[in-house]
Amino acid sequence: MRNFLILLVGLAALIALPHGLSFSQQEILVFLVINVLLVTSYRLLTLTGEWSLGHVVIMGVGAYSSALYTKELGVYVPVSMLLGAVTAALLAVLLSFPLFRMKGFYFLIGSFAAGEIIRLIWKRFREPFGGVRGISGIDPMPDFSVGFYQFDFFEPVSYYYFAGAIVIACLWILWRIEKSPVGLTFHAVHWQDKLAQASGVNLRAYRTLAFAIASGFAGLAGALQGHYVGTVNPNSFDIEVMVFVLTWAIVGGTATFYGPILGCIVLTVLNEIVLREMGLEQARPLIYGAIMILSILFLPNGLESLVQKATRRKTTAKPEEKAAT
Amino acid sequence: MVELLAQTGLNAVYAASYISLVAVGLVLIFGVMGVVNFAHGELFMAGAYAVVALYADMHVPFFVAVAIGMAFVGLLGLLMEWALFRPLKDNPLGGLVASIGFLMILQSLAVMGFGVRMEHIPPVTQEVVRFTDKVGLPVARLYVIVAAVVFLSALWYFLKRTRFGWALRASAQDPEAAALQGISITQTARIAMFIGAALAGVAGALTAPLVSVNPHMGHSVIVTAFIVIIVGGVGSLEGAILASIAYAFVHTFVTTFWDGVLADIVGLSLMLIVLIVKPTGLFGSADRA
Structure with a gap:
């Protein structure tokens, strides 16, 4: 029942989303x-x-x-x-x-x-x-x-x-x-x-x-x-588009189903909305490249590992437990 | 017809020269550090832009500009080793992804510093070595050929005859055993990265007045280099040189008699065939990947 409600709210949000843009x-x-x-x-x-x-x-x-x-x-x-x-x-x-x-x-x-x-x-x-x-x-x-x-x-x-x-x-x-x-x-x-x-x-x-x-x-x-x-x-x-897909997957992480989706959404929002609004058009590949390097250096398991950590803390209260990947 | 063939042959020798400089550097880096440097084409581009900045804009003598460009790109290689490849040593996909990130950074730095448009570089020399009326080799191209012969012979001497070279080859063959013999793996990685990057840099610097210099020029260079190292056998320096020559001849002749896109298709197909039939490459024996 609870899952069904979450699903319903999520769906409503997805339907409402474009109207604010x-x-x-x-x-x-x-x-x-x-x-x-x-x-x-x-x-x-x-x-x-x-x-x-x-x-x-x-x-x-x-x-x-x-x-x-x-x-x-x-x-x-x-x-x-x-x-x-x-x-x-x-x-x-x-x-x-x-x-x-x-x-x-x-x-x-x-x-x-x-x-x-x-x-x-x-x-x-x-x-x-x-x-x-x-x-x-x-x-x-x-x-x-x-x-x-x-x-x-x-x-x-x-x-x-x-x-x-x-x-x-x-x-x-x-x-x-x-x-x-x-x-x-x-x-x-x-x-x-x-x-x-x-x-x-x-x-x-x-x-x-x-x-x-x-x-x-x-x-x-x-x-x-x-x-x-x-x-x-x-x-x-061409290969540049492929590099973007690769980045989404790597930054999001591929151990979970939602990891790449998360990477794709976060980076697209950052790329299209934040950077474009800020007028950093020319520097976009630079920032993208830097994000790629930083995430592989400091977040090798992707954004999904952050999510996993956050949810695991709630259930087992053992944050230092290593992710079993 | 004979003259056309001879001229195309000369063009192929020139192409083989700079391709082998790039490919040998890539193989050296892969052999010693086990990473595929996707940014290698952009190191080539960085060398070319060093010549744009120093020779075309600041009027430094050409060969001084080339030398500075070569050293600069070598330092970029050291930077990559220190910032990217060393921390990611245990992550096989990591080095590759990081080098793609570095590629994008270099590319957009070039766009921001110089603009997207093609750079115009005044010719270094207009002289042509004439063999017959219709067959000639521009001296600027001769420089590239001479540089390839000199640098690759020097590298060969360094690897086969000096202690550092032995250490380098030892850590390419078996890093752990080499470390047990007291060879510093970090040191050999640094040397390999510097040499590999500098070779790409000098190739870019010397060819800058002969090609269209633009921020996206690295793309075709890296594709070519990949074809060459796969055909030659990953990790084999001799294979890379022989494959560069073979590829340059095939590509130049197909371009001359048909067209450039078809030549690219032929090159990539050759690589695919080699991957299918003999994945260790035509000249490769040991296989590290």
């Missing part, structure tokens, strides 16, 4: 919601112990393919978004054959190379990818009505509700996956790979599964972004 802040909110999905899907991949540098490009695959399906084949937008996600997941399965011959550092570099190749292909081939300028004039999500609320997708608020509902549903699915036997096996693949293998777990299959699921959700995030912005181009999915 300016137009540009509402737009940032839409991106924030999409990025939450992106970074959470990234975490699913890190569960198996692999850190990819190609995740943002996979997101781009979702955006590009969804855009092309609507433009070239005339697919209805919500359907094409799903198809975009499926395309990203299928591509991940394909990429897993070369990439999962590698682990650790090699996987990191390999995923970067694979991502860059995809990105350069978008850049090089004007048909059908539009070259450097990418694809513009992507069909927006068609307006619709659900009785009590009229979705008008010129308004960021409407898109926020639409994307927010999808993202919440996706987060719930990702959460269920993590808590399922499959999710527990992902943990085992990371921390006890030899034992897992000896117990008959097909490591390769589970790593591929995690990669495909994570990529599918990243692709959906990309499609949501593409149909909102109306354009996609190779540069919006």
Whole structure:
């Protein structure tokens, strides 16, 4: 009952949130919601112990393919978004054959190379990818009505509700996956790979599964972004964006489900609202870089470790107990 | 056609020179400290901007500017070792993340100090060494080639013939055993970081008048360097040099006969193929990662 009330209040706050913000802040909110999905899907991949540098490009695959399906084949937008996600997941399965011959550092570099190749292909081939300028004039999500609320997708608020509902549903699915036997096996693949293998777990299959699921959700995030912005181009999915995703995950921490989300929200608010309002536009990467360094030096377990400490103090009153990570 | 081939070959030799300077530094740092320095491309950029500030703006003689730039970037390397890599020694992902943070700091410092636009640097010399009417090597490019040969030979001598070099190689092979022999791991890490950074700095400084100097120039440099060290075998200096030469030839020829983006795709594909077929690299044997 208590949890249900908290959930209800939280939901009400999320619904009320955009009404106190300016137009540009509402737009940032839409991106924030999409990025939450992106970074959470990234975490699913890190569960198996692999850190990819190609995740943002996979997101781009979702955006590009969804855009092309609507433009070239005339697919209805919500359907094409799903198809975009499926395309990203299928591509991940394909990429897993070369990439999962590698682990650790090699996987990191390999995923970067694979991502860059995809990105350069978008850049090089004007048909059908539009070259450097990418694809513009992507069909927006068609307006619709659900009785009590009229979705008008010129308004960021409407898109926020639409994307927010999808993202919440996706987060719930990702959460269920993590808590399922499959999710527990992902943990085992990371921390006890030899034992897992000896117990008959097909490591390769589970790593591929995690990669495909994570990529599918990243692709959906990309499609949501593409149909909102109306354009996609190779540069919006380059390594700098990937660095931001990596920072969110690292600053938030990846031991818990909420860690990366926390990192994403805190840094986005800091970045977009605080720094932009203060007019520190040029110094933003500098401050971002400094935050990254400081958090890895002084908060190696991320913001989530602060939350864990605070909640544990309440329950066990033993603050000096080490986090069992 | 023969002349075009010869000219492209010369261009490739020039490209191989500065790529190998950058890649060897990266390999040295990785070998001794076990961290992947993502900021290496920005160290290259810092060297280039040192020449912009000293030679183009303050009219210091070119080679003095290059020397100061090299030392300055070496000091940046020491700073990174002290502030980032030493405290994060036990955190394998930490050094990488910290170097990405450092990369962003250097990049935005360059933007704030010099602006986003491309810098114009007056040419150091207009002379060209002519082989035939159509085949020539600009002297400014010759400087880079000579520098690569000189510095890499000096490094080779240092590593193979001096006590410090032995200590460095020992701590790259087995840090614990080296420490037990009385080698200071911190000291060797510092030396490796200084040399590695300075090599990137001198490459950036010497090529500054020949390329477009801008705050984001480090990106393509680090991508190239990664390709080279993977193809050459992570941790192998000889492999890095050979792979630089191979990569420079492939890239320059594809760029000349087709286009630059395709050349990048070919380079990255080569790296991916090497990662799949022989992850230890074409010339690598020992594997530390």
